Amino acid sequence: MTTLAIAVLAFVGYIVAYHTYGRWLAxxxxxxxxxxxxxxxxxxxxxxxxxxxxQIIFGxxxxxxxxxxxxxxxxxxxxxxxxxxxxxxxxxxxFMGAVHDFAALVISMRNRGQTVGEIAGRIISPRARILFLxxxxxxxxxxxxxxxxVIASIFKIxxxxxxxxxxxMPVAIMVGFWVNRRGGGVLVPSLLALMTMYFAxxxxxxxxxxxxxxxxxxxxxxxxxxxxVYCYAASVLPVWMLLQPRxxxxxxxxxxxxxxxxxGIGVAGVTGQADLxxxxxxxxxxxxxxxxxxxxxxxxxxxxxxxxxxGFHCLVSSGTSSKQLACEPDAQYVGYGSxxxxxxxxxxxxxxCCAGVGMGKFDRVWDHGHREYHFVQATVDGTPEGxxxxxxxxxxxxxxxxxxxxxxxxxxxxxxxxxxxANFISTTGMPLKMAVAIMAVLVASFAATTLDTATRLQRYxxxxxxxxxxxxxxxxxxxxxxxxxxxxxxxAMVPGTADGKLGTGGLILWPLFGAVNQLLAGLALxxxxxxxxxxxxxxxxxxxxxxxxxxxxxxxxxxxxxNPQSGWxxxxxxxxxxxxxxxxxxxxxxxxxxxxxxxxxxGVLEEPLPPLDEDEKPxxxxxxxx
Numbered sequence: 001m002t003t004l005a006i007a008v009l010a011f012v013g014y015i016v017a018y019h020t021y022g023r024w025l026a027x028x029x030x031x032x033x034x035x036x037x038x039x040x041x042x043x044x045x046x047x048x049x050x051x052x053x054x055q056i057i058f059g060x061x062x063x064x065x066x067x068x069x070x071x072x073x074x075x076x077x078x079x080x081x082x083x084x085x086x087x088x089x090x091x092x093x094x095f096m097g098a099v100h101d102f103a104a105l106v107i108s109m110r111n112r113g114q115t116v117g118e119i120a121g122r123i124i125s126p127r128a129r130i131l132f133l134x135x136x137x138x139x140x141x142x143x144x145x146x147x148x149x150v151i152a153s154i155f156k157i158x159x160x161x162x163x164x165x166x167x168x169m170p171v172a173i174m175v176g177f178w179v180n181r182r183g184g185g186v187l188v189p190s191l192l193a194l195m196t197m198y199f200a201x202x203x204x205x206x207x208x209x210x211x212x213x214x215x216x217x218x219x220x221x222x223x224x225x226x227x228x229v230y231c232y233a234a235s236v237l238p239v240w241m242l243l244q245p246r247x248x249x250x251x252x253x254x255x256x257x258x259x260x261x262x263x264g265i266g267v268a269g270v271t272g273q274a275d276l277x278x279x280x281x282x283x284x285x286x287x288x289x290x291x292x293x294x295x296x297x298x299x300x301x302x303x304x305x306x307x308x309x310x311g312f313h314c315l316v317s318s319g320t321s322s323k324q325l326a327c328e329p330d331a332q333y334v335g336y337g338s339x340x341x342x343x344x345x346x347x348x349x350x351x352x353c354c355a356g357v358g359m360g361k362f363d364r365v366w367d368h369g370h371r372e373y374h375f376v377q378a379t380v381d382g383t384p385e386g387x388x389x390x391x392x393x394x395x396x397x398x399x400x401x402x403x404x405x406x407x408x409x410x411x412x413x414x415x416x417x418x419x420x421x422a423n424f425i426s427t428t429g430m431p432l433k434m435a436v437a438i439m440a441v442l443v444a445s446f447a448a449t450t451l452d453t454a455t456r457l458q459r460y461x462x463x464x465x466x467x468x469x470x471x472x473x474x475x476x477x478x479x480x481x482x483x484x485x486x487x488x489x490x491x492a493m494v495p496g497t498a499d500g501k502l503g504t505g506g507l508i509l510w511p512l513f514g515a516v517n518q519l520l521a522g523l524a525l526x527x528x529x530x531x532x533x534x535x536x537x538x539x540x541x542x543x544x545x546x547x548x549x550x551x552x553x554x555x556x557x558x559x560x561x562x563n564p565q566s567g568w569x570x571x572x573x574x575x576x577x578x579x580x581x582x583x584x585x586x587x588x589x590x591x592x593x594x595x596x597x598x599x600x601x602x603g604v605l606e607e608p609l610p611p612l613d614e615d616e617k618p619x620x621x622x623x624x625x626x
Contacts, residue, residue: 002269002275002276002277003265003268003269003274003275003276003351003355004265004266004268004269004270004274005269006086006276006347006351007262007265007266007269007347007348007351010086010090010344010347011344011347013090013094014093014094014340014341014343014344017094017098017340018332018336018337018340021094021095022098022102022332022336022337022340023332025099025102025103025332025336026102026329026331026332026336029532029537029538030102030103030106030331032106032328032329032331032332033328033329034327034328034329036110036327036328038051038109038325038326038327038328039108039109039112039113039322039323040052040113040323040324040325040326041326042112042612043112043113043323043612046238046240047238047239048113048238048239048320048323049113049323049324050238050239050240050323050324051324051325051326052240052244052324052325052326053186053326054325054326054330054333054334055186055248056186056244056245056248057244057321057324057325057330057334058251058333058334058337058338059247059248059249059250059251059252060243060244060247060248060251060320060321060324060449060453061247061316061317061320061321061334061335061338062247062251062338062341062342063247063250063251063254063445063446063449063450064247064316064320064321064449064450064453065101065306065310065312065313065316065338065339065342065450066254066306066342066345066446066449066450067147067306067312067446067447067449067450067451068147068150068414068443068446068447068450069305069306069307069310069312069450070305070306070307070342070343070345070346070349071345071346071349071414071417071443071446072150072413072414073303073304073305073306073307073346073514074089074304074307074346074349074350074353075349075353075413075414075416075417076303076413077300077303077304077350078280078350078353078354078399079284079289079290079293079399080283080284080289080296080300081280081281081282081283081284082276082280082281082282082350082351082354083282083283084283084296084300085300085304085350086347086350088300088301088304088307088308089304089307089308089343089346089347089350090343090347092301092304092307092308092309092343093307093308093309093339093340093342093343093346094340094343095541095545096308096309096545096548096549097308097309097310097313097339097342097343098335098336098339098340098343099336099525099541099542099545100309100313100314100339100521100524100525100528100545101313101314101317101335101336101338101339102317102331102332102335102336102339103335103524103525103528103531103542104116104313104314104317104318104335104524104527104528105317105318105321105322105325105331105334105335106328106331106335107119107318107527107528107531108317108318108322109322109325109328109331111609112609113318113322113323114318115136115315115318115319115457115460115461115464116132116136116314116315116317116318116523116524116527117129117132117133117135117136117461117464118133118464119318119527119531120132120523120527120590122606122607122609123527123530123531123534123606124526124527124530124590124593124594124597125593125596125597127589127593128590128593128594129468130468131586131589131590131593132523132590133461133464133465133468134465134586135516135519135520135523135583135586135587135590136315136457136461136520137458137461137462137465138516138579138583139311139312139315139513139516139517139520140315140454140457140458140461140484141458141484141487141488141491142491142506142509142510142512142513142516143312143450143451143454143488143513144228144231144451144454144455144458144484144485144487144488144489144491144492145488145489145491145492145505145506145509146492146506146507146510146513147447147450147451147454148224148227148228148231148451148488148489148492148506149220149224149492149504149506149507150414150447151165151223151227151444151447151448151451152219152220152221152222152223152224152227153220154414154440154443154444154447155210155219155223155444156211156212156219156220156223157415157440158418158436158437158440158444159204159209159210159211160201160204160205160209160433160436160437160440160441161201161204161437161440161441161443161444162204162209162210162444163200163201163203163204163208163209163210164197164198164200164201164204164253164437164441164445165441165444165445165448167196167197167200168197168246168249168250168253168445168448169230169242169246171193171196171197171249172193172242172245172246172248172249173241173242173245174189175189175190175193175245175248175249176240176241176242176244176245177241179240179245180240180241186248190248190249190252193249193252194249194252194253194256197249197252197253198253198256201434201437201438201441202434202437204437204441205433205434205436205437206433206434218501220501220504221493224489224492224493225489225493227448227451228485228488228489228492230452231451231452231455231485232455232481232482232485234246234452234455234456235452235455235456235459235477235481235484235485236459236477236478236481239320239323239324243320243452243453243456244324246449246452247449247453250445250448250449253441253445254442254445254446257438257439257441257442258344258345258348258442260425260428260430260438261348261352261421261424261425261439262348263425263428264421264423264424264425264426264427264428264435265348265351265424267424267427267428268355268356268359268423268424268427271427273359273427274351274355274356274358274359274424274427275355275358275391276351276354276355276358278358278391278392279354279355279357279358279359279391279392279394279395280353280354280355280357280358280392280395281392292565292566294556294559294560295559298552298553298555298556298559299556299559301518301548301552302514302515302518302552302553302556303514304346305514305517305518306342306346307342307343307345307346307347307349308343308346309518309521309545309549310517310518310521311516311517311518311519311520311521311522311523311524311549312450312454312517312520313339313521314520314521314524315454315457315520316453316457317335319453319456319457319460320453320456320457321334321335348421349417351420351424352416352417352420352421352423352424353398353413353416353417353420354395354420355420356417356419356420356421356422356423356424357394357395357398357416357419357420357423358390358391358392358394358395359390359394359420359423359424360390360394360423398413398415398416399413399416414443417439417443418436418439418440418443419436419439421435421439421442422435422436422438422439423435425438425439455481455484455485455488456481458484458488459477459480459481459484462474462480462483462484463475463477463480466480490505491505491506491508491509492505492506493505494508508575508576509576509579511560511576512557512576512579512580512583514553514556515553515554515556515557515560515580515583516553516583518549518552518553518556519549519550519553519554519557519583519587521549522545522546522547522548522549522550522553522587523550523587523590525542525545525546525549526546526550526590526591526594528542528546529542529543529546530594530598530601533598533601533602534601534602534603534604534605534606535603535605536602536603550587550591553587554584554587554588557580557583557584558584560576560580561576561577561580561581568580
């Protein structure tokens with residue numbers, strides 16, 4: 001019952017937080033105004049700026065910020081034990097992550113949908129704008145390379161997930177045209193799309209698993225290239241045509257998957273099949289940790305990332321969502337609410353990777369003759385007569401406790417969520433093969449929505465940098481998108497592992513990403529502090545998370561660079577050392593810029609935005625009220 005109780009308490013806590021703390025932020029601090037003119041109406045171009053129903057924006061926002069972050073991070077972090085991960089996910093999500101996302105969304109809405117980087121130039125200093133944009137550029141390049149690798153790897157490991165992910169594209173385009181060009185309702189096409197998606201999952205699981213022939217070359221390289229071509233198209237097409245409807249359709253599919261997963265947790269908890277206390281340690285002792293593993297403090301707060309707070313979210317809030325909200329009060333539902341749901345997903349991940357895995361580990365054997373998977377329960381000695389792996393023994397096979405940190409396999413951790421979640425779902429009577437397919441599609445779909453959103457965000461950043469340095473060719477959206485895709489693709493394609501496998505280049509900079517991502521969250525919170533400080537608003541509830549998210553990532557970065565056993569300096573990893581040093585210096589410079597103007601900024605509003613040129617004004621704002 002512990003597994004079920006934790007899930008119930010966490011989600012009750014999120015509901016209470018939304019209606020108390022979230023409402024206080026919306027009404028007392030930011031004072032959201034239903035009559036305020038928002039960017040989607042002021043700058044409506046039906047390309048990036050378009051007023052949209054909050055339910056549709058919620059789907060886009062949630063699936064974009066979620067990605068694999070709340071899956072990969074918690075799936076790794078439980079090697080320190082499930083209790084520290086759960087505590088940070090729940091309390092960090094409510095009091096830090098949701099505040100960060102909500103603040104970035106509101107501040108961007110009130111600045112014509114500008115990104116946090118642009119806003120920093122007016123709220124803090126002009127130099128802060130350049131520094132912020134450079135950090136954003138680096139972070140997004142890494143995201144595009146890494147998420148392309150993650151999705152390609154999922155397609156390779158779980159070929160039953162491929163069909164459903166790609167079927168979503170034409171389905172989304174049809175929904176987009178129906179709603180935005182024919183003026184049709186959204187409910188019926190959404191339900192039809194949902195049925196189509198789950199039928200595609202069934203086909204992928206039983207009839208059409210798509211595994212690329214080995215004679216074609218590396219499946220990871222081929223899938224990564226195809227995904228980047230898709231990302232280019234998704235970035236330059238109008239948001240109503242593909243990005244919005246795809247994320248909306250995906251959000252329905254993913255929410256249904258989460259509900260099925262929660263139902264499985266309920267059955268497993270009530271029947272006693274899931275035993276969190278008996279499956280994994282609440283806190284892992286020092287002697288059980290892998291050799292040279294990073295210390296829990298500060299690395300727990302860096303590793304969990306999106307499940308509690310993530311700097312990438314401020315890019316989605318200020319990059320795409322702020323340009324589409326139809327009115328200000330929708331920001332609480334989209335910004336604060338989406339982060340709480342993502343934090344809830346991270347709670348489920350922890351339970352799946354511990355209690356779910358402890359229910360029994362299944363080996364997946366691909367039968368090329370029948371083109372299907374056979375699921376065989378793994379045993380201690382590898383024979384059918386052996387004792388099945390359950391409880392902590394099953395968990396330890398996934399988390400390699402006692403081994404070396406360099407043997408800590410990322411694929412096994414993502415697989416722990418897929419297989420553990422499938423174990424939960426199978427308790428409802430669903431066949432294990434279908435349950436695994438649902439879980440694999442859930443992971444791949446989350447990652448895909450983040451990948452195409454990240455490409456569009458990188459396009460914005462490149463255009464803003466080009467405007468700053470007055471390089472007109474990159475001010476064009478097609479050229480900026482090409483640069484974004486080319487850089488991410490170039491990084492993704494180079495060998496990034498010791499065995500020289502192509503398509504793994506994202507792993508080269510992966511050790512930097514966690515710290516840079518959380519550092520970005522701290523800097524976004526600093527922008528929120530200045531925004532409120534200049535308006536004589538309370539800042540204490542933002543200052544505390546800001547300080548934590550500035551100090552902890554810098555601490556983690558220095559540990560990675562200079563610790564005596566596995567530090568980059570000691571092991572001659574000069575590329576990581578150089579880039580890490582540059583990032584820390586950029587952060588320190590940006591913080592210094594803030595300190596220079598902090599005292600004299602209180603109660604002094606920043607320079608107003610310049611008036612719009614005549615060619616920037618839309619023919620109509622379509623109305624101003626909610």
